[in-house]
Amino acid sequence: MMKHTLSVVVENKPGVLTRVTSLFARRGFNIDSLAVGTTEDPTMSRITIVCSAADTPIEQITKQVYKLINVIKVQDLDPIDSVERELVLFKINAAPERRHEIIEIANVFRAKIVDVGRNSVTIEATGATDKIDAMEDLFRAYGIKEMARTGKIALSRGREG
Amino acid sequence: MTEQMNGAQALVRSLEAEGVDVLFGYPGGVALPIFDALYDSKQIRSVLPRHEQGAVHMADGYARATGRCGVALVTSGPGASNTITGIANAYMDSIPMVVFTAQVATAVIGTDAFQEIDITGITVPITKHNYLVKDAKELPEIIKEAFHIATTGRPGPVLVDVPVDISKAEIDFDYPEIVNLPGYKPTFRGHGKQVKQAVTLIKEANKPLLYVGGGVIASEGSKELKELAELMQIPVVTTMMGKGSFPEDHHLWIGMPGMHGAKYTNYAITETDLLIAVGVRFDDRVTGKLATFANKAKIIHVDVDPAEIGKNKEADVPIVGDAKNVLAGMVAELRKTGAEPITQGWVALVDRWRKQFPLHYSPEEGALHPQYVVQRVSELTADRETIIATEVGQNQMWACQFYTLRHPRSWISSGGLGTMGFGLPAAIGAQAGRPDALVIDIAGDGSIQMNSQEFATAAINGFPVKVIILNNGYLGMVRQWQELFYGRRYSSSVLPQDCPDFVKLAEAYGCLGLRVTDPSELDAALKKAFDHDGPAIVDCRVVGEECVYPMVAPGASIDEMLGGIPGCPVSEMLDDGTLEEVWE
Numbered sequence: 001m002m003k004h005t006l007s008v009v010v011e012n013k014p015g016v017l018t019r020v021t022s023l024f025a026r027r028g029f030n031i032d033s034l035a036v037g038t039t040e041d042p043t044m045s046r047i048t049i050v051c052s053a054a055d056t057p058i059e060q061i062t063k064q065v066y067k068l069i070n071v072i073k074v075q076d077l078d079p080i081d082s083v084e085r086e087l088v089l090f091k092i093n094a095a096p097e098r099r100h101e102i103i104e105i106a107n108v109f110r111a112k113i114v115d116v117g118r119n120s121v122t123i124e125a126t127g128a129t130d131k132i133d134a135m136e137d138l139f140r141a142y143g144i145k146e147m148a149r150t151g152k153i154a155l156s157r158g159r160e161g
Numbered sequence: 162m163t164e165q166m167n168g169a170q171a172l173v174r175s176l177e178a179e180g181v182d183v184l185f186g187y188p189g190g191v192a193l194p195i196f197d198a199l200y201d202s203k204q205i206r207s208v209l210p211r212h213e214q215g216a217v218h219m220a221d222g223y224a225r226a227t228g229r230c231g232v233a234l235v236t237s238g239p240g241a242s243n244t245i246t247g248i249a250n251a252y253m254d255s256i257p258m259v260v261f262t263a264q265v266a267t268a269v270i271g272t273d274a275f276q277e278i279d280i281t282g283i284t285v286p287i288t289k290h291n292y293l294v295k296d297a298k299e300l301p302e303i304i305k306e307a308f309h310i311a312t313t314g315r316p317g318p319v320l321v322d323v324p325v326d327i328s329k330a331e332i333d334f335d336y337p338e339i340v341n342l343p344g345y346k347p348t349f350r351g352h353g354k355q356v357k358q359a360v361t362l363i364k365e366a367n368k369p370l371l372y373v374g375g376g377v378i379a380s381e382g383s384k385e386l387k388e389l390a391e392l393m394q395i396p397v398v399t400t401m402m403g404k405g406s407f408p409e410d411h412h413l414w415i416g417m418p419g420m421h422g423a424k425y426t427n428y429a430i431t432e433t434d435l436l437i438a439v440g441v442r443f444d445d446r447v448t449g450k451l452a453t454f455a456n457k458a459k460i461i462h463v464d465v466d467p468a469e470i471g472k473n474k475e476a477d478v479p480i481v482g483d484a485k486n487v488l489a490g491m492v493a494e495l496r497k498t499g500a501e502p503i504t505q506g507w508v509a510l511v512d513r514w515r516k517q518f519p520l521h522y523s524p525e526e527g528a529l530h531p532q533y534v535v536q537r538v539s540e541l542t543a544d545r546e547t548i549i550a551t552e553v554g555q556n557q558m559w560a561c562q563f564y565t566l567r568h569p570r571s572w573i574s575s576g577g578l579g580t581m582g583f584g585l586p587a588a589i590g591a592q593a594g595r596p597d598a599l600v601i602d603i604a605g606d607g608s609i610q611m612n613s614q615e616f617a618t619a620a621i622n623g624f625p626v627k628v629i630i631l632n633n634g635y636l637g638m639v640r641q642w643q644e645l646f647y648g649r650r651y652s653s654s655v656l657p658q659d660c661p662d663f664v665k666l667a668e669a670y671g672c673l674g675l676r677v678t679d680p681s682e683l684d685a686a687l688k689k690a691f692d693h694d695g696p697a698i699v700d701c702r703v704v705g706e707e708c709v710y711p712m713v714a715p716g717a718s719i720d721e722m723l724g725g726i727p728g729c730p731v732s733e734m735l736d737d738g739t740l741e742e743v744w745e
Contacts, residue, residue, distance in 0.1 A: 022285055060472055067466070067467075070344050
């Protein structure tokens with residue numbers, strides 16, 4: 001089972017997200033992450049879906065999604081040929097004497113400190129999913145109080161420069 | 162030219178613009194403005210069923226019999242939820258239909274108002290598309306889109322939910338000429354290169370087989386199918402949904418495949434070296450065990466829905482396109498390149514199987530067998546324009562096996578969903594669309610009771626449908642599975658043969674009711690029913706514990722069949738060399 005990133009351009013209308021996600025549930029596909037926002041054209045939205053599936057089922061779900069009337073375009077993005085980013089907020093346990101270590105880790109990952117409390121630090125980071133996973137792993141040692149991830153967004157790379 | 166009117170009137174005018182001549186509608190609170198507008202229409206006949214499920218099946222039967230889009234109209238809440246089985250049935254069988262549901266006012270949507278139900282939410286998985294109208298000005302455009310989506314590409318049901326304030330709102334009506342659907346562009350023409358590739362395989366195949374289904378009916382491709390089959394002498398199997406697309410008295414027709422297909426049909430699929438699949442979806446009732454289905458064959462798969470290609474079985478030559486268009490393309494290419502058929506040996510082999518393993522049953526003296534009833538219905542209607550509807554279960558399978566169909570759109574049967582209670586309302590819908598045809602519902606005593614309230618619709622509206630009940634006192638197919646796989650423990654499958662008394666039931670509705678208990682009475686009763694100018698029920702008290710054979714057990718390979726003429730799977734026959742001579 002491979003992770004696939006599907007980039008789905010849909011008409012920006014009420015109920016379209018439900019049509020797409022319920023199709024995944026109905027056909028027995030799990031969604032690992034999902035991110036939605038408008039595109040350069042305000043009448044269109046882009047849904048970026050990460051899901052795990054073998055190649056044949058992913059082709060089937062891609063075709064089924066494409067059949068939805070409100071869906072304009074579906075791409076199964078090739079990880080080598082696309083740019084992928086995710087944003088995360090970590091609120092980490094940080095007693096004053098350990099704050100420094102945490103900030104140092106954040107700097108290594110080029111993450112930003114966005115809030116400091118008496119016993120916590122909140123860090124914002126963006127990057128590819130494996131970088132976020134690596135940070136999460138390191139911060140676990142300090143105790144993550146709360147975490148929010150946006151889910152991956154992605155675009156295919158510009159071939160013509 | 163715009164004209165001022167309310168939403169309900171605009172809805173009716175839109176239907177008129179779409180050429181709707183009949184709709185099946187059941188009124189209720191929030192649907193009243195629409196029914197009021199409908200009262201003035203000179204073009205549209207509104208048929209009142211006795212249950213909303215009946216309305217949708219009628220629209221479905223109408224669509225199957227005519228090729229036009231069926232239309233149903235119901236109120237909100239329970240009216241809407243009662244349509245669900247009918248919509249799901251049409252969705253599974255790709256039937257063009259637009260269902261209008263009235264809805265509570267937009268201001269109270271989401272408040273659990275009286276008779277409110279989220280019907281667009283509920284029907285997302287069973288409609289091709291659906292709409293909740295939120296602005297009356299958009300109503301004509303939405304209806305235009307709904308009909309376009311329902312009838313093009315792979316057809317299917319579309320639902321339009323119309324809140325009561327939208328029906329009452331005043332708008333400037335102007336019916337659009339074109340639709341603007343950037344996300345909906347179904348492929349009609351098969352890819353030229355793919356068609357050529359398919360033709361190359363067809364020319365080289367020694368044992369080709371056409372496996373065709375509902376897509377040929379939907380695309381009106383029967384003529385092109387016959388041309389291709391005759392040109393290259395390719396035997397044809399038609400799925401249950403494809404029945405009627407190829408004449409069943411033609412020497413190249415070799416039956417319906419699958420669970421209750423004839424042995425020769427399933428043997429042909431097992432032995433073919435080129436399966437030309439057109440407008441079919443490799444349904445489990447056809448394929449049995451997928452791994453062994455047509456596993457000696459290359460596969461050409463033609464379907465208008467790209468998602469069907471490769472879904473269950475990998476295709477060597479996938480062709481996305483309309484069945485009629487692609488078949489015509491194949492015929493043209495074959496003619497251009499001057500192809501000659503090379504299938505004499507194959508056709509002879511299939512003929513030999515047909516003679517060796519015919520569909521059969523063992524008649525007992527004086528016993529009324531359901532297969533005999535269907536056979537006589539077939540023979541007595543051979544020279545009349547006849548439409549056969551069925552219920553679901555044994556009655557349906559015997560109708561498949563023993564009725565000889567000759568024309569497309571003469572077969573109306575619930576395929577994918579397998580909906581008991583479909584046949585009677587569907588027959589009524591078919592009769593509404595084809596008033597001159599003799600419309601017969603071959604029914605079981607179980608199924609007919611699921612929508613028997615529609616006898617009133619038939620009687621009152623003058624739809625002279627004939628219902629032939631194969632009354633065996635059981636839920637026959639359930640009983641058959643219990644006999645074969647559950648040690649004859651007939652749990653909840655026994656129905657008293659005389660309750661209800663179907664003759665009295667017929668009479669209660671003002672229909673003709675006849676009973677047949679002995680084979681000698683059958684012809685007279687059938688003729689009387691067919692010649693009667695109103696609806697009729699013939700209660701045939703048939704042998705109780707008859708099974709539909711042959712049968713492929715669930716999960717088995719289709720050449721391993723129970724019952725029927727004794728024979729063994731083709732692979733074994735070939736192994737012992739008995740069929741070698743055919744090739745010499």
